[in-house]
Amino acid sequence: MWRLKTVPHKARLQGSGLEEFKLKRREQERALRQARRDRQLVSKRVLLHEDEDDAFEGEGTMDTCITPTSDQVVKLLHGLQAGGEKRTTLCRELRRALRDLKVQLIFIRLENSMRVVVSLLSGSDAQCRVEAGKCLHTLSHSPHPEVGMTCLLASPYLLTYLSGQSAKFTELCLYTLGNLCPENELVREKLLAQGIIPALHHCLQNHGGNLAVLEAVAFALSQLLQARDAEQKIIPLVLTSGLTSHLMAGLNSDPEYGIGASIECAWCLHYLSCSETDSSVLVNHGALSRCSSLMVTLGGAVAHGESQDGLELLIWPLLRCLGNLLARCDTCEEVGACVNDCRLLAALGVFAQSYLHTHPALGREALWVLNNLTADSVVWCSAVLGSGLVPVLIQLMPFSQGINSMVLRTLGNVAYKGTAFCLQLVEAGVLPALCATLKMADAEVVTLSLEVLHLLVASSPQVAEGFVQLKGVSVLEMMLFNSEEALRLRASYIIDHLPQPGVDGC
Amino acid sequence: MSVIMLGLHPNLIQLLESDPEKTHIDAVPVLQRDTEPKHLTTKEVRCSDLVTDSKSLFTFRAQKIRLSKDHEHFEDGDVHRHMYLQDLATSVAEDAQPAKVGEFRCHISGCSQLFDCLEAYEHHYSALHRHVCSTCRRSLPSARLLDIHILEWHDSLFQIMAQKQTMYQCLVEGCDLKFSSRMQRKDHLIKTHSYPADFRFDKTKKNKRVKEKAAARQTNTGMEVCEEEGDEPASAGGTQSEMGVSAETCESMDCSQNPGSGSEGGRTGPEEALTTTCQKPRYAYRVPHSICFGQGAVRGFRGGRRKK
Numbered sequence: 014m015w016r017l018k019t020v021p022h023k024a025r026l027q028g029s030g031l032e033e034f035k036l037k038r039r040e041q042e043r044a045l046r047q048a049r050r051d052r053q054l055v056s057k058r059v060l061l062h063e064d065e066d067d068a069f070e071g072e073g074t075m076d077t078c079i080t081p082t083s084d085q086v087v088k089l090l091h092g093l094q095a096g097g098e099k100r101t102t103l104c105r106e107l108r109r110a111l112r113d114l115k116v117q118l119i120f121i122r123l124e125n126s127m128r129v130v131v132s133l134l135s136g137s138d139a140q141c142r143v144e145a146g147k148c149l150h151t152l153s154h155s156p157h158p159e160v161g162m163t164c165l166l167a168s169p170y171l172l173t174y175l176s177g178q179s180a181k182f183t184e185l186c187l188y189t190l191g192n193l194c195p196e197n198e199l200v201r202e203k204l205l206a207q208g209i210i211p212a213l214h215h216c217l218q219n220h221g222g223n224l225a226v227l228e229a230v231a232f233a234l235s236q237l238l239q240a241r242d243a244e245q246k247i248i249p250l251v252l253t254s255g256l257t258s259h260l261m262a263g264l265n266s267d268p269e270y271g272i273g274a275s276i277e278c279a280w281c282l283h284y285l286s287c288s289e290t291d292s293s294v295l296v297n298h299g300a301l302s303r304c305s306s307l308m309v310t311l312g313g314a315v316a317h318g319e320s321q322d323g324l325e326l327l328i329w330p331l332l333r334c335l336g337n338l339l340a341r342c343d344t345c346e347e348v349g350a351c352v353n354d355c356r357l358l359a360a361l362g363v364f365a366q367s368y369l370h371t372h373p374a375l376g377r378e379a380l381w382v383l384n385n386l387t388a389d390s391v392v393w394c395s396a397v398l399g400s401g402l403v404p405v406l407i408q409l410m411p412f413s414q415g416i417n418s419m420v421l422r423t424l425g426n427v428a429y430k431g432t433a434f435c436l437q438l439v440e441a442g443v444l445p446a447l448c449a450t451l452k453m454a455d456a457e458v459v460t461l462s463l464e465v466l467h468l469l470v471a472s473s474p475q476v477a478e479g480f481v482q483l484k485g486v487s488v489l490e491m492m493l494f495n496s497e498e499a500l501r502l503r504a505s506y507i508i509d510h511l512p513q514p515g516v517d518g519c
Numbered sequence: 520m521s522v523i524m525l526g527l528h529p530n531l532i533q534l535l536e537s538d539p540e541k542t543h544i545d546a547v548p549v550l551q552r553d554t555e556p557k558h559l560t561t562k563e564v565r566c567s568d569l570v571t572d573s574k575s576l577f578t579f580r581a582q583k584i585r586l587s588k589d590h591e592h593f594e595d596g597d598v599h600r601h602m603y604l605q606d607l608a609t610s611v612a613e614d615a616q617p618a619k620v621g622e623f624r625c626h627i628s629g630c631s632q633l634f635d636c637l638e639a640y641e642h643h644y645s646a647l648h649r650h651v652c653s654t655c656r657r658s659l660p661s662a663r664l665l666d667i668h669i670l671e672w673h674d675s676l677f678q679i680m681a682q683k684q685t686m687y688q689c690l691v692e693g694c695d696l697k698f699s700s701r702m703q704r705k706d707h708l709i710k711t712h713s714y715p716a717d718f719r720f721d722k723t724k725k726n727k728r729v730k731e732k733a734a735a736r737q738t739n740t741g742m743e744v745c746e747e748e749g750d751e752p753a754s755a756g757g758t759q760s761e762m763g764v765s766a767e768t769c770e771s772m773d774c775s776q777n778p779g780s781g782s783e784g785g786r787t788g789p790e791e792a793l794t795t796t797c798q799k800p801r802y803a804y805r806v807p808h809s810i811c812f813g814q815g816a817v818r819g820f821r822g823g824r825r826k827k
Contacts, residue, residue, distance in 0.1 A: 313535050415592065430550070
């Protein structure tokens with residue numbers, strides 16, 4: 014089910030086709046952003062059927078892709094109701110017809126139509142079951158809420174089949190269920206009542222080791238976990254269900270299968286680690302240590318240019334998981350037991366630098382993890398200094414969109430620990446870099462720069478002297494003319510406390 | 520070498536390739552933490568009229584940050600994931616939205632120009648704001664203020680005359696009032712021109728160095744900068760294409776036609792200085808809008824550079 018490789022064939026379009034495709038894609042991206050801002054970011058997946066490798070919706074130029082009329086749909090339904098040997102063929106025809114959104118609406122509004130499908134799904138004919146399942150899957154993908162709701166009729170059967178023998182059929186049912194989850198709260202309530210969480214768990218136990226099934230389960234689970242009502246209703250169930258250990262195990266990727274399953278598991282873990290509920294379950298299952306060692310491995314892969322396309326889809330949720338779990342661990346000992354490899358620092362630096370030109374937000378999140386590592390920990394601050402990470406951070410300081418703010422926070426965390434730390438920061442060349450960030454447009458960046466500068470020069474006369482010699486005072490003097498009082502006050506305080514090398518009387 | 524190709528800092532590669540035994544956190548030499556933070560004093564310091572302590576002024580604390588799943592910082596990653604789910608993901612090249620280098624902004628209130636790079640910023644500052652007093656090496660942001668500074672601080676005749684006449688000029692361009700003492704001028708600036716209460720005026724030329732802060736309420740900020748003890752370069756570099764610059768800066772300022780409506784800045788941030796529309800005048804005496812600088816600087820500063 015790992016998709017990324019298959020999609021590029023769409024981009025085989027040449028010339029204007031490619032431009033159109035890009036434009037369309039940009040529009041869709043914009044729509045997704047808006048959806049997220051409206052808290053309506055929802056997606057459904059389509060499982061490709063082997064016999065339809067050119068079946069991308071909207072592109073079909075197959076002869077059979079003539080939209081059936083309303084009458085033809087009714088005829089299909091009657092044919093199915095009649096039973097007999099032609100059922101499987103008819104079902105296949107129905108499935109093709111249902112690719113058209115209008116036909117979907119027509120079909121579900123016909124009397125008894127869904128009952129017929131469900132009876133085929135639960136019937137004794139195996140082939141028919143599969144075809145009926147495919148019909149449902151197509152319907153589950155519909156953007157019409159009405160259509161999704163009618164599929165709910167089939168859910169008890171879909172859930173039962175999760176424990177079935179056929180991995181492929183199970184996969185199909187899982188994606189269907191996964192597509193239904195985001196419909197609305199009622200659907201989710203029903204599915205929860207029907208036992209979807211234990212069913213998912215049993216499914217994994219049954220099909221252990223099958224990565225396609227794992228990917229499908231984790232996808233369905235991620236759809237549940239992403240929901241607005243997940244916090245109260247779903248997450249507590251998941252944490253006690255035993256699914257967590259499977260998710261952890263699923264983080265390892267298989268070179269043959271690819272990272273599809275790992276991606277889904279990681280996103281589930283991200284949603285779980287964001288929740289307010291007690292994080293100890295996750296930590297006890299090794300989430301922190303797992304995530305951090307994976308980060309090191311992935312960091313190495315990226316650093317050596319061995320990373321595959323789409324690796325960021327895995328790195329992203331892992332970073333978030335790490336960042337939030339670090340933030341929620343109260344004691345240093347807890348952290349220290351699980352996160353103890355300094356190479357994690359290198360990995361974070363690698364992500365921040367490597368993704369600057371493609372996904373700067375990912376770089377910012379890597380730096381966020383660094384902030385959380387260093388905030389309360391003298392040990393990790395010492396590690397940052399000792400590992401040569403500071404020059405890397407300095408290289409990142411020109412970049413906006415939150416990157417420089419996060420770098421400054423991290424440097425602030427280190428400086429905050431005391432004189433010894435400040436001295437080493439200064440040795441690594443932080444002062445000239447601060448003189449530059451003090452001149453930036455972003456008020457938050459300037460404020461943080463002043464804060465870090467204050468920490469440094471207050472720590473020892475050497476540092477203060479060094480700053481004066483760098484002509485830093487003139488930079489601060491400009492601040493005195495800033496219209497923001499908060500900036501002026503900080504700047505003037507710092508200036509007041511700097512040494513005065515031989516004043517010639519005033 | 521892959522390092523060079525990827526543009527990664529060599530320290531990172533070195534660390535990644537280190538022996539795992541050596542990179543264990545327990546092997547890190549831990550530095551000594553200060554028993555008492557030196558930067559946080561609750562000892563109160565008098566910064567002119569404002570009593571403050573560094574603890575309340577500097578608010579940064581090292582802290583962990585938690586982000587909820589709907590946080591805006593997670594937007595890009597979520598969108599990327601959903602593009603993938605919806606089969607919209609393609610190879611990286613099409614997806615790229617590179618990081619941007621932060622812009623630089625002139626901090627002088629009322630100027631607030633933006634620059635793409637540090638050089639442009641430095642050039643601008645040298646050309647427009649670095650008026651340096653050759654005697655005490657202070658840097659004033661405008662020629663007019665430099666004039667006033669030289670007069671009041673380095674002219675012995677001034678001191679004599681000031682005893683008999685009103686010699687202390689109002690710092691606001693276009694306001695021709697004069698006062699017989701610094702205190703009176705200060706009061707005037709506060710009452711009439713709404714200078715902020717924290718504006719620090721001259722201190723006597725004693726041992727303590729004093730900083731006077733900008734009154735940033737008006738565009739024509741009058742100010743003095745206290746001593747710069749460092750080696751300030753005597754002359755400002757850079758040429759100034761005065762007409763060109765003025766056109767530029769005039770445009771960026773809200774040179775509206777309503778007298779007295781030119782007030783910008785104030786408590787608004789620098790970002791708003793450029794785009795803010797006419798605000799209610801904050802002071803009784805209106806600055807005639809016609810005082811816009813034929814040459815060079817920003818509104819409120821007399822144009823033309825003082826030669827050294």
